[in-house]
Amino acid sequence: xxxxxxxxxxxxxxxxxxxxxxxxxxxxxxxxxxxxxxxxxxxxxxxxxxxxxxxxxxxxxxxxxxxxxxxxxxxxxxxxxxxxxxxxxxxxxxxxxxxxxxxxxxxxxxxxx
Amino acid sequence: xxxxxxxxxxxxxxxxxxxxxxxxxxxxxxxxxxxxxxxxxxxxxxxxxxxxxxxxxxxxxxxxxxxxxxxxxxxxxxxxxxxxxxxxxxxxxxxxxxxxxxxxxxxxxxxxxxxx
Numbered sequence: 001x002x003x004x005x006x007x008x009x010x011x012x013x014x015x016x017x018x019x020x021x022x023x024x025x026x027x028x029x030x031x032x033x034x035x036x037x038x039x040x041x042x043x044x045x046x047x048x049x050x051x052x053x054x055x056x057x058x059x060x061x062x063x064x065x066x067x068x069x070x071x072x073x074x075x076x077x078x079x080x081x082x083x084x085x086x087x088x089x090x091x092x093x094x095x096x097x098x099x100x101x102x103x104x105x106x107x108x109x110x111x112x113x
Numbered sequence: 114x115x116x117x118x119x120x121x122x123x124x125x126x127x128x129x130x131x132x133x134x135x136x137x138x139x140x141x142x143x144x145x146x147x148x149x150x151x152x153x154x155x156x157x158x159x160x161x162x163x164x165x166x167x168x169x170x171x172x173x174x175x176x177x178x179x180x181x182x183x184x185x186x187x188x189x190x191x192x193x194x195x196x197x198x199x200x201x202x203x204x205x206x207x208x209x210x211x212x213x214x215x216x217x218x219x220x221x222x223x224x225x226x227x228x229x
Contacts (some may be wrong), residue, residue, distance in 0.1 A: 005174030041202055043117075044156060079210060099144060099208065099216055100169065103155030 004088045012082075016073040020107050022088030027071040031090045033064060034101070035073045039084040044103075047073065047086075061098045078111045085109075116138070119205050119220035125227045134190045134224045146206040146218060147180055147186050156204055162188060163210060169211055195225030195228045202226075 005023040012018040024033065034049040048055055048062045050071075055062045069086040075082055087106040091099070118137045126132050138145050144163050146154035158172040164185040173179070177195075182188040192199055201224050206218040 014191075036126075038155075040203075043206070043222055045220070046217045049217075085155075091168075099210065100146065100161055100172070101148075101156070101218060102157040102158065106155055 002092060003102075004104055006043075006086075006088050006104065006107045009110070011077045011110050011112055014080060014111055014113050015077055018073075018078040018082065018109055018111070020073040020075075020088075020109065021070065021088050022073070024088070025088045027057065027068050027090050028092070031092050032092065033062065033068075033071050034089045034092075035060070035062065036087045036101070036103075036107070037082075037084040038087070038088065039081075042054060044087065078109075080111050083084045083109060083111045116223065117205055117207050117219055119203075119221040119224050121224060123225045125228075126212055126228065127229050128195060128197060129195045130195055131191065132169060132202050132226065134206030134226070135187045135192070135194075136207075136221060138188070139219055140203070141208055142207035142217075142219075144208045144210040144216070145182055146208075147188070147190050148204045148206065150202040150204055150223070159190070191213075192226075195226075197228045201226045202225055 005007040006030045035047040036044040048060050052063045064071045085108050087103050089101050120135045146161045147159040150156040158179045161168050162182040165182050177193045180190045186215040202223045204223045206220045208216050208218045
């Protein structure tokens with residue numbers, strides 16, 4: 001699975017959009033981009049994933065560049081409860097694959113009032 | 114509905130003792146994963162099951178670590194002759210093992226293991 005690079009930390013004002021970048025320059029054509037977050041000592045929580053098209057759900061939006069070498073997770077209106085470590089993960093998906101998630105260091109997002 | 118549950122939530126043991134950590138996945142989930150997380154680090158993959166079959170154990174650090182899922186539901190991670198370096202949060206996750214990138218893993222609360 002390809003490796004990812006994320007900034008170690010970011011701050012965001014409450015109510016503003018949080019844009020979390022991720023570089024995955026060695027991503028393969030069959031690898032998806034996943035985002036998970038971990039709030040305090042809880043287990044990681046799935047946020048969103050995509051292959052090459054931009055994706056949106058009730059939690060966030062995922063913007064993937066055309067060459068797929070980087071992506072951005074957008075939390076449109078960050079709240080204090082969004083303070084967490086955010087992990088960008090690329091992995092091969094589909095039946096027959098191990099499905100393991102390889103977590104890096106992630107980005108610690110601090111939402112400030 | 115019920116999520117992934119793990120027991121015990123906290124385990125303190127003495128060096129050299131064996132421990133067994135239990136994971137009860139979400140009902141109907143095919144795949145079950147074990148991860149280990151050191152303080153300040155992201156989770157690290159240990160092993161993975163589809164139903165009762167152990168598909169990948171490449172992340173188990175040594176032969177003191179083993180896992181089973183005999184009936185394709187509950188899983189047990191066993192650490193024999195524990196060492197202080199085994200102290201960590203052990204997390205379990207489960208999923209439906211859907212194809213096409215839709216395989217979302219749901220994580221349990223973890224078991225905090227402390228080896229004295």
